[in-house]
Amino acid sequence: MQVRSIGLGGVVELVPAKYGDERGYFSETYNKTRLSEHGIDLDFVQDNQSYSARRGVLRGLHYQLEPRAQDKLVRVLKGSIFDVAVDIRRGSPTFGEWVGLELSEGKWNQLLIPKGFAHGFVTLEDHTIVAYKVTDCYSPEHDRGIRFDDPDIGISWPIEADALQLSAKDGTATSLADAEVFE
Numbered sequence: 001m002q003v004r005s006i007g008l009g010g011v012v013e014l015v016p017a018k019y020g021d022e023r024g025y026f027s028e029t030y031n032k033t034r035l036s037e038h039g040i041d042l043d044f045v046q047d048n049q050s051y052s053a054r055r056g057v058l059r060g061l062h063y064q065l066e067p068r069a070q071d072k073l074v075r076v077l078k079g080s081i082f083d084v085a086v087d088i089r090r091g092s093p094t095f096g097e098w099v100g101l102e103l104s105e106g107k108w109n110q111l112l113i114p115k116g117f118a119h120g121f122v123t124l125e126d127h128t129i130v131a132y133k134v135t136d137c138y139s140p141e142h143d144r145g146i147r148f149d150d151p152d153i154g155i156s157w158p159i160e161a162d163a164l165q166l167s168a169k170d171g172t173a174t175s176l177a178d179a180e181v182f183e
């Protein structure tokens with residue numbers, strides 16, 4: 001497994017080993033002990049999967065507040081996404097900064113997004129399936145969203161604005177300035 005920091009505290013790209021043979025391939029997509037060897041000690045308690053029918057589906061920016069905050073380990077089963085993490089820890093020297101990375105079935109990479117970050121992605125292909133593990137269960141009372149196009153964050157989404165498809169909830173999300181964040 002390759003592990004690489006991508007420049008914002010604790011956001012890490014992981015690439016599990018993949019063993020191909022004449023039948024196809026085998027890969028450990030999650031191994032708690034191997035992650036511990038890299039100083040990543042997390043207890044995942046829920047697995048999520050979403051299917052997006054077309055390119056341009058944008059989900060986010062989402063997070064759960066304390067005490068139900070979630071670390072997320074995101075990967076793509078089919079297709080590709082541009083995956084984004086935003087530091088929303090008030091007082092952090094990188095508060096409001098974002099990082100983005102393409103995740104795809106072909107790259108076989110994963111993104112670890114720690115608590116304290118908002119998460120969102122846009123699909124780069126039709127029929128994209130995303131799977132991710134989280135360290136706390138869904139809690140609608142703690143679930144929050146921030147606008148994907150907040151100018152104070154300034155994410156460069158790689159899909160033109162008129163091709164995006166958002167949920168009603170994400171379309172009316174608040175700005176970072178008005179959001180409840182991590183204190």
Ligand SMILES: Cc1cn([C@H]2C[C@H](O)[C@@H](COP(=O)(O)OP(=O)(O)O[C@H]3O[C@@H](C)C(=O)[C@@H](O)[C@H]3O)O2)c(=O)[nH]c1=O
Nearest residue numbers: 048050059060061062063072119120121137138167169
């Ligand atoms: C997130 C979630 C949603 N749901 C339900 C609520 C709702 O009826 C339906 C769809 O929910 P949403 O519109 O919030 O789904 P979605 O927009 O895909 O939300 C996800 O977006 C990405 C970016 C994340 O980081 C995830 O944590 C999650 O927030 O699924 C659960 O039952 N459990 C869950 O863990």
